[in-house]
Amino acid sequence: MSLTLYLLVFCFTAWAMQVALFNSYRTARLITAGLWLPFLFISLVYRFISGYNYNYADAHTALSNTSLLSSAIQNYALPVLGALATTMGVAAVLRLVTKRFRYTYQASYALALLPAVLLGYWYINRTLGVIDDLPALYRVPLSTLTAYNHALPQTQREPVKVVPKHPGAKHLFLIVDESITGSALSLNGQEANTTPFLKSVAPELQNFGIASACTNYSAGSNIALMSGLQSHELPDKDRKALQQPSIFQYAKKAGYTTYFVDMQMGRGILQNFMTLHDLESVDHYLYVTEEQLEQPYYERDFFIADLLLKLSKSDEKVFVYANKVGAHWPYARTYPPDSTFYRPVLSERSILKSRKKSTNTYFNSLRWSVDRFWEKLMGGITPQDSTFIIYTSDHGQDLSGDGISITHASVSNVSPVEANVPLWCLDKSGYTAMLTKPKPNQQTHAQIFPTLLMLQGYAPSHIRSRYGPTLYESPPANRVFLSGDIFGRGANSIIPFRY
Ligand SMILES: [Zn+2]
Known part of the structure; x- marks a missing residue:
């Protein structure tokens, strides 16, 4: 123009x-x-x-x-x-x-x-x-x-036309955290000790290190994770992410009881491009209750931990997609005041950021909402539970700005740290014991959906031809992410991922 x-x-x-x-x-x-x-x-x-x-x-x-x-x-x-x-x-x-x-x-x-x-x-x-x-x-x-x-039309998704070949992992959980930068965790080499617990249990995790998110904002990354959108399909002008079968449909077809948990939104308000049609494949839709809305914000992720611990003991096959609150801005409300480890910090109401204070507050949030969360979760899951967990975040946080600055979802001068996310698996099902694990720091969000299909028991040939590689196959040669609207409305660009 x-x-x-x-x-x-x-x-x-x-x-x-x-x-x-x-x-x-x-x-x-x-x-x-x-x-x-x-x-x-x-x-x-x-x-x-x-x-x-x-x-x-x-x-x-x-x-x-x-x-x-x-x-x-x-x-x-x-x-x-x-x-x-x-x-x-x-x-x-x-x-x-x-x-x-x-x-x-x-x-x-x-x-x-x-x-x-x-x-x-x-x-x-x-x-x-x-x-x-x-x-x-x-x-x-x-x-x-x-x-x-330009509002999106409410479309129906196509049905799942294949059947699984294997029974799949009994309890399968995908945890999508909020605003967690992969390289900010000491598990991934960050100098500040932001995840002491995770670092101590690192040998038990299949850590894929720093992965690239599909987009640098919540809604884009979540709808891509739910629908299996691949990097080469960005921006999604054909609106495949709204028409392809969702991960809930595949899970239902494979005999799972499905849970969608959103601890960010109260009162059943759908976000991240999810529609009422999508809920038709969700057996249990859980969101923040009125009672939980009254409790401190930093308690919310622990409701998810409690739920997952309960479901890991279930006799049924269970699939869960959970959106944590993680380090959702403002950071100061995402951990208890008595868990302040790094100082000085931003207040809950501060708008003006300083790099030092923002980083301290953010690191405190990571220690609580990532490390303590996992400490609780891993403390209660045993090999007998036959549970498989995949963990990532929707996008990272760019804390390099001072004053009033945005940390992600930017459309100009986009920093790759906005797509820098953690990615690891906890396999207490033994499902992937025989598989070789590729080197870390090469993986992308797009590999999560194919991995979930594999864990639900679908045939590798179908997964590979329709989607792409799982986490246990060679990752894509180039990592990219999209900034701007995932459906290509308005300013958007494809950005090479580096960290
Ligand atoms: Zn987000």
Whole structure:
């Protein structure tokens, strides 16, 4: 998209806005200001939180997470207040200027707003978040409208057409942690002792070291993990991730009782592109109960540990997909205050990050939400339980920024650490005892789905031809991840993974 076109569109829309704001016709002035100021406020809130203006990609996230609005306002009280104060300042200046000077734009000039809105809409539809920094008066409502028009259709998934060849591992759990950087764990060589327990039991784990996530944001990585999307299929313009059989469908077909556990969302709100259709293959959908919502945030992962320990003793074949809360921002609430090991730390409400404090707080979170979690889990699982666990995270955290900075899900200047995740297996089923384990630090998220199918007893030939290698086969030659929307709407790019 040429910069010249952008500048032309920007100049015309900005000109149309100011002739309406400084129009001789009072009603035109009031209506324009009445629309502009709230949109400016929204844009400033985003600017103060993420460092850039509200655009198409933000509109997508906002529209699919409207239920999170009140908690977002609490978490980001400082930027919200800052944006409010700035907007009020702008309003005061506007009032002063319109009073003091006489503006001679004729009333009919205000009509220029109509073609400006149409032009802005055409332009945003065309660029989808790439250089579309038009004035907030147009950008905020028109990006939201465009994103709304691009909402994903609710499609049915195709059925599973194959049957398993073997009984599979009896108790099979996939744990997807939240915001855990693989290289931040001392298990994987981090100098700070963030995972003392895991390091002590390292010989019991099949540790694949630092893996690359499919995307650098939660929803993209989770839907890819659930549907077996492969790296070469990114961005998923064909929406395969919404149409291929889910891991729950394969598990049902293989005779498992299926559990989907989401400890992040309360009140049964689905996230990560999951639909009500997907729940048809889930026997037990567990989310944060009203009672658990009242308890400290750092307790939530331990509800998952309790559940998995119980299910590992079940007589039934059980498959679990669990979303932990892990090191979900703000970090300070993800561990008990008396478990503060590294200091000084950020407070729960802090918005301004400093590299030192962010890292300390994050490391405290890892010691609790990863290390202590695994200590509890491994303490209760015995070889008699015939349990197999795969563990990873949805994406990593880039803590290199100071001030107000974003740690993942960025679409420009993306750091590969945003896709840097841990990956290991705990095999107490003996299922993979005879298999050779490839060298660590080469694996990707895309290998998890094929591994789960193998562990559910499906034939290797089907798995390899339809998906790709399991964790026990040669990993892909190049590791890449996607930044931006997984379905390719708006700005997105494929980035080589390094660490
Ligand atoms: Zn996440």
